[in-house]
Amino acid sequence: MGERHPNLHPESEVVIDFVEHIDHWLEYLSELMRNADKETMPKLKRQIRYLLAFRTGANYNINHNRLLQYYYSNLAKKNGNDISLPGERLNTEERPTNKVKAFMDEFKAREGGTSMAIKPLAPIQSSYKAGDPAFKLISKALATEDLFFMQGPPGTGKTTAIVEIILQTIKAKPGARILISSETHVAVDNAFDRLAEQGSPELLDSMLRYPQFSITEFESPNTSQTDALSRADALWHKAHSVAPELTMNLWETLEQGKTNDSGKMGLPRWQARNLAEMHQVIGVTCNQIDHLVDDETEMFDLAIVDECSKATMPEWLMAMSVAKKCILVGDHKQLPPTFCSEEAEALTKMDEHKERLIRNGVIERLFENLPMNMKGTLGKQFRMLPDIGQFISHHFYKGELQHHRTTTDHEFQDFGWFTYKSNGYRVPVQQGNEKKVLVNEFEIRIIMARLDEIFERLKRAGATKKLSVALITPYRAQCKALRDTLSHHDFSEMLAVEVDTVDAFQGRQADIVFFSFVRNTGPATFYADDRRMNVAISRARDAVYLVGDIEYIRSKRLPVLDALASLPILIKHRKEDV
């Protein structure tokens, strides 16, 4: 792919094109395969297969390869105008109209009626009005032919936008096959649930969530019927009512799904593929798309990848590979993919610049490089109260994020500190290369005391609605300690309390957030990543309580931490207080 540049540049100037980056991934996945267990191996093989297919242009829409190669690389190359694929000679000398637009126009002329560019007349969901910036952005996404990247900062209504895109696509193209995908089951579940709520009964009948929902509480009472296991069960019963003997014979002859640990029977692949073909809108995680695809499968007209910045490149490429048009929805200002310890170890064996690229993903660079007609940002957030919203907007979105909510119906609307003086209480106690125990008992006691107080005040005020509370911390050990302590308290009458790490909490929200910093000595590597602080704070709707040693945070001299340290101190605890 074009000229290979020798690796003589300083790290920041290493010139990489998209295909080279695919090769980095192949190198990394091959390294992972050396020590992979039986469960992980199929996933790795599958990712390698899809990467190789994409690299060789065996994916569904070759324009995706052109666009990614061009818009990923053109800033990387000094003369980055060549969008040829390997083996093609489409450079300036032989083809004067070598711009992306010319290729796309040629493609549109050839494809004619199968174009996926849609011009919606009016919003379908009542939450939008025709002139809304959000609806204009949705219209822009619908108007693209091959690829669109929608950035959705926290609370900006990504799921609502996804639902509108699907409803508009089906209205304009009633036979369109649509894939809703994400790196996590929860993101797929949420989008599917909202679609089930907004869609017609006919649309509900054409939806399939494979293999099953991970969430148990739904916005729509009809959502759960779209689960693939329920769908398959209903079809076998229907078959039995028409042809009982034949159905029993087939049930015994054909491969059936394996029973999982919880005693529930899974679906065999052949059944999953048949089901996928019978339905129009399919919800599945990126890594399970392959369960629904074989040599005979009819591909998708549109793939929507939610939380794409949390997905690794092979994951979102899998969804893109099986669809004609792809809409990436995510936010590169929030956390990138997470890597488990085995994965992190394999990464350390790679060159530093490759490791950095794989860890951070290519989403941000793609977004920056794409032309304006292929990208956009949802600009109004509906989650956070103004104080919190303005902080997030100013520090992470260049002040461009507007806020919608201004009031709430309870008294807890603070954004400030429950701090303390360490006075020799060091976390972690261990130093140097010793294994660190990142549990801060003092912060746990502060949080429990404040939860007690919130509980009592709500009870005194006769609150009728439970408030949701998220206890968020960067460290798993603290998370576990918080959960253990919480199990000895019962706040359930007034509060629904969840405990999780920042990384795991992305995509969720709560009325009140407690953020436990844990560390009060040593390096602050975790906090140094602005994206982590963005996610931690932007989970809150009404109040954020920062629990930590403010002097330690201030001493780090990092812009976002400095800004946090300038927030009001609500209580300065002494050990004897709690």
Place this chain on the structure above:
Amino acid sequence: MQPQIELSFVWRRHSIKESIIAVTKAVGAGFNTKEKLTASLPQFSIYRIALAIDALITAGMAENNLGVLSIHPDMDIVFVLAVSKLVLPLTVDEADVFMRRVIINKLGSKNPGGVESLLHAKIMEA
């Protein structure tokens, strides 16, 4: 020592083998028109039922007579071969396509070419 091979068969089109089995059994049970087939096999997409019928007709294992399907009795042999292993006193070279046709023929098939267009032979030294 006498040479020995293990001859087994796998479905050529793995992706539609379940549909081929289902269509064969459904037609055999009297669900032999488009309407009856689709009503009796709702677990299968119409697309895969059509692919299965196409594969069966191409192999000469199904016949369409004015919209009514019939299945060749050789499909029973296909089903048995797909789950069997034959140990034969042959070398790998001897088990060529002509010899395989003779073997399938001797098993009772009138359409050994059709059998091998649905199944792929795998030969290993025993």
